[in-house]
Amino acid sequence: MTDEVFDAQFRRLHAPEPPAPLVSRTLAAYRAQRRRDAFRIRGLAVAGMIGMTAMAMLVVREGEATGNPADMVERGAGPVLPAVDLKVAVVSPTGEVARFAPGEAYTAGTTLRFRVSSSAPTALTLRRDEIVIWNGAVGAGEADLPVGYTLEAGEAAAVFSLDGGAETLRFPVRAVRP
Amino acid sequence: MDAVRDGSEDAYGALFERYRAPLYGFSMRMTRHRETADDVFQETFLRVYRARSTWSHQDGSFRSWLFRIAVNTIRDRARAAARRPEVLGDDWEPAYQGAPDDRIALERALAALPDNLRDAFLLGAVAGLDHNEVAGALGVSPDNARARISRARSRLRELLEES
Numbered sequence A: 001m002t003d004e005v006f007d008a009q010f011r012r013l014h015a016p017e018p019p020a021p022l023v024s025r026t027l028a029a030y031r032a033q034r035r036r037d038a039f040r041i042r043g044l045a046v047a048g049m050i051g052m053t054a055m056a057m058l059v060v061r062e063g064e065a066t067g068n069p070a071d072m073v074e075r076g077a078g079p080v081l082p083a084v085d086l087k088v089a090v091v092s093p094t095g096e097v098a099r100f101a102p103g104e105a106y107t108a109g110t111t112l113r114f115r116v117s118s119s120a121p122t123a124l125t126l127r128r129d130e131i132v133i134w135n136g137a138v139g140a141g142e143a144d145l146p147v148g149y150t151l152e153a154g155e156a157a158a159v160f161s162l163d164g165g166a167e168t169l170r171f172p173v174r175a176v177r178p
Numbered sequence B: 001m002d003a004v005r006d007g008s009e010d011a012y013g014a015l016f017e018r019y020r021a022p023l024y025g026f027s028m029r030m031t032r033h034r035e036t037a038d039d040v041f042q043e044t045f046l047r048v049y050r051a052r053s054t055w056s057h058q059d060g061s062f063r064s065w066l067f068r069i070a071v072n073t074i075r076d077r078a079r080a081a082a083r084r085p086e087v088l089g090d091d092w093e094p095a096y097q098g099a100p101d102d103r104i105a106l107e108r109a110l111a112a113l114p115d116n117l118r119d120a121f122l123l124g125a126v127a128g129l130d131h132n133e134v135a136g137a138l139g140v141s142p143d144n145a146r147a148r149i150s151r152a153r154s155r156l157r158e159l160l161e162e163s
Helices: A003-011 A020-057 A062-066 B009-031 B034-050 B062-081 B103-112 B115-126 B131-138 B142-162
Strands: A084-091 A097-099 A111-118 A122-128 A131-138 A141-150 A158-163 A169-173
Touching: A003 B103, A003 B115, A003 B142, A020 B009, A020 B034, A084 A158, A084 A169, A111 A122, A111 A158, A122 A141, A131 A141, B009 B034, B009 B062, B009 B103, B009 B115, B034 B062, B062 B131, B103 B115, B103 B142, B115 B131, B115 B142, B131 B142
Parallel strands: none
Antiparallel strands: A084 A097, A084 A111, A111 A141, A122 A131, A122 A158, A158 A169
């Protein structure tokens, strides 16, 4: 196999998209930083002008002007993530479908199926621990994810999670019975 | 990037859109820990903004500069923690079991590479940076970057044959 072909198989690996909450958080942090910078520049300009005429009386309270970044509150209509609900069905190796039960130890060959409902279109990411099983967009309403997860013999306990809604949904799956 | 340096929010947004997935993938595969990768991702993009006035075309491509910031952020975190950045060790391996297909073997092989080979391979072979850009991102010479990528590829072939 040539180097190019060899490398290409790694490029085809799933490229994890940053979760929507992380994207929102990062952009909000960037905008907050911009505002702080703009505030400082304006504050310096004003202080400079006043200082020219009343330097002796001026007290620049930089701390109050900019505030503690940790205490800053995002105002206005920020990004609002939709309410997302997740249902998990369990399909046994013989094809019987049942509701997922947290804490239940399933046998190898059991497949987990996922149905989501969202209050608005959104991008979702489904993970098993850190591994992305699926990500993609869903519309408002209910939809089955186009992916299942088949448990294998000896598989360790794990936490599945779904990102993209107002809160991360998590559900643990116990170690798989042989 | 020139527009970002001049304060354009639209330009920053365009850069963010273009590089968010490659940067997040790199962070995830380097740190192998989601929360750490999230922190690296956010910190890197903030550092890009804060350091925008220091960027110059003479420093090489923007993406090389961006990944250099990411690499430094990861190293800073590792130093601050005085250990590898939240490497999961025993907890990490089982996460691969039972995943959908044999891509897992590739991910496992990548995860088994030493950091100084994995970063070079991810940047050069996966993110598509050329040797000069990889060198700029890692702070090494182009020859060293090329050698690291080559060694990483050889090691990956061995690991995949063993699996």
